[in-house]
Each structure stands twice: as structure tokens, then as C-alpha cells.
Amino acid sequence: MKDKERSIFKDLLPLYHEGLLSKETAEWIEEAAENDEELQKILKMSEAELPKEQIASSVHESQMFKRINRKLSLYQLMFMAISFFLAIRTSLLNESFGFILWYAVLGLAVYLFYRDIKLVILLSFAPIFIWGMGDILAGWDAADGTGFVEHLLYAVFGAFMLAVIHCFFAAAGMMIGWLSLKLKESS
Structure with missing residues (x-):
């Protein structure tokens, strides 16, 4: 041949x-x-099959994945902190309507990173509620003739309504994130 x-x-x-x-x-x-x-x-x-030989790797997978996950978590936290800062900075308590956009971004980011509705609600509701309570209670001296209990109830109701408004826009952002994930899954 x-x-x-x-x-x-x-x-x-x-x-x-x-x-x-x-x-x-x-x-x-x-x-x-x-x-x-x-x-x-x-x-x-x-x-004939070739002999299978184990190759010793110098890479420790668990350490590598820990390092990667740590970096991803750091980036997530940085992005969340920036979103949270912008959302709080533009809240209705600062007499700004930019909160509509930034709370939607906050809701979107939290949902896409953690896929947890409770966390979206907590991060959008709790800080504004606490801030609103403090802001309204700090103005007690300006509330002519109201008693402490009445002013406290007013503060709770006012802070609650303020937090609900902010939470609504965060929920809108969360829904955008949920819909984008569903569209991605279906395609």
C-alpha cells in the first residue's frame, strides 16, 4: 500500500x-x-482504549469558586448600595419625584440578584418607614396642640403611607425583573 x-x-x-x-x-x-x-x-x-490517567490539577476548585462567589457578592452589594443610595437620596422625603425611577431600579436590581419578593419589600419599605417616623416625630414641636399619642399615631400612619408609595414603585421594578426572567425562560 x-x-x-x-x-x-x-x-x-x-x-x-x-x-x-x-x-x-x-x-x-x-x-x-x-x-x-x-x-x-x-x-x-x-x-483499544487508552489508559485513563488522573492528572493532578494545581487549581483548587472549591477555593476558586469561593473567590468567584465572593467577588460576585461584592459586586452585587456595591450595585445594591448604589441603587439604595440613589433611591433614598431621591425619596419623597427629599421632595423629589426621582424616587419613582430609582425605587423601580432598586426593586429590579434586588429581584434580579436575589429573586426574593420579601427582600424587595423590606429594602423599599423599612428605611423609608423609619426615616418617615423620625422626620414626623422630629416635627412634634411644630404640631400645635396635639398630644404625644395623637402625634405618634399620625407619624405611624404618615410613615406607613409614605413607605407604601415607595414600595409600590419598587414592586413595579420587581415585576419588570420577573417578566424579563419569564421571557428569558420561555425563549
Whole structure:
């Protein structure tokens, strides 16, 4: 057999073992191996499985994944802190209507990162509620003639309504995140 045909024979062996050759080409390989002892040896060697050797890796997977997860968590926290800062900075207590956008961004970011509705509600409701309570209670001296209990009830109700308004826009952002995840899953 010529050197060119031997090279073709060797090149076709992987396809032959996978059963990817046409019937005629597979028969040619079998006939060539029958007529040549060297090709028979090559055919038998190619059928034998190679010894599987464990390769020692210098990479510790658990440490690598811990490091990656730590970085991702840090980036998530940084993004969340920026969103939270912008949301609080533009809240209704600062007499700004930019809170509508930033609380939607806060709700979207929290939901996309943690996929937890309770966390979205907590992060959008609790800080504004506490801030609103403090702000209204700090103005008690300006509330002419109201008693402490009456002013406290007014503070609770006012802070609650303020927090609900902010929470509503965070929930709108959360719904955008939920819908985008559902669209991504369906496609």
C-alpha cells in the first residue's frame, strides 16, 4: 500500500470507530486491514482504549469558586448600595419625584440578584418607614396642640403611607425583573 493510502487509512480510523463512514469507505478500511499486517496492528491499536490517567490539577476548585462567589457578592452589594443610595437620596422625603425611577431600579436590581419578593419589600419599605417616623416625630414641636399619642399615631400612619408609595414603585421594578426572567425562560 502506498504512503498516501496509509495516511488516508489512519485519518479515517476515528470516523470508522464512530460509525460515521459510508458503507463503501468502511468496507475499504476492512479490506485494506485484511491485506496488510501493519494496518491490522494499527486498526487493533486504535480499537483499544487508552489508559485513563488522573492528572493532578494545581487549581483548587472549591477555593476558586469561593473567590468567584465572593467577588460576585461584592459586586452585587456595591450595585445594591448604589441603587439604595440613589433611591433614598431621591425619596419623597427629599421632595423629589426621582424616587419613582430609582425605587423601580432598586426593586429590579434586588429581584434580579436575589429573586426574593420579601427582600424587595423590606429594602423599599423599612428605611423609608423609619426615616418617615423620625422626620414626623422630629416635627412634634411644630404640631400645635396635639398630644404625644395623637402625634405618634399620625407619624405611624404618615410613615406607613409614605413607605407604601415607595414600595409600590419598587414592586413595579420587581415585576419588570420577573417578566424579563419569564421571557428569558420561555425563549
